Amino acid sequence: MLKGIGRVLIDEQTLMRRIDEMGEQITRDYQGKDLVLVGILKGSVLFLADLVKRIKLPLVIDFMAVSSYGSSTHSSGVVRILKDLDEEIEGKDVLIVEDIIDTGLTLNYLTELLLSRNPRSLKICCCLDKPSRRKVPVKVDYVGFSIPDEFVVGYGLDYAEKYRNLPYICILDPDEVE
Ligand SMILES: O=P(O)(O)OC[C@H]1O[C@H](OP(=O)(O)OP(=O)(O)O)[C@H](O)[C@@H]1O
Ligand code: HPA
Secondary structure, three states, X not given: OOOOXXXXXXXXXXXXXXXXXXXXXXXXXXXXXXXXXXXXXXXXXXXXXHHHOOOOOOOEEEXXXXXXXXXXXXXXXXXXXXXXXXOOOOOOEXXXXXXXXXXXXXXXXXXXXXXXXXXXXXXXXXXXXXXXXXXXXXXXXEEEEEOOOOOEEEOOEOEOOEOOOOOOEEEEOOOXXX
């Protein structure tokens, strides 16, 4: 691993095994549906890329970019849309794909917004969930791993835009980074 970040929380093999299971479950659940996966940039890209390879169904991939963080580690509580969907989702079976749910502010806002566009169904799939940090309720349909209240990086997750490329999830040691 890269030196001076912290300790590994979820290694690559464990991630891939769980994503295999999630892909199988989503494949079963979305038979005969009109599936649109909505990846939330930038954090979801690694998870989404691995997940879609394991969903054995015709599907559409779209992206939204939002910003919910004022600083690198603390939520400002403000969600801004930086890039909207390219596709119409009315009548579609939409599955939001996220890297992490922390306070829930981002997904609480996004679900309200996407529901107002009248999809046939709207569900949420996240790689990591930190339930102890929740400020607003969010119903999560598919969770990779429930994790403790630690700031994590890797597998799409950043600290100051770095470490997204690590193939595993690592707890950031604040003493180790500038
Ligand atoms: O539940 P919340 O407290 O709202 O936190 C979760 C959100 O925070 C992160 O995104 P961020 O805004 O850091 O953007 P990024 O995906 O580009 O890293 C993460 O990717 C989620 O979208
Ligand atoms: O633990 C985290 N790491 C990186 N980005 C995040 N956004 C919310 N929680 C986290």
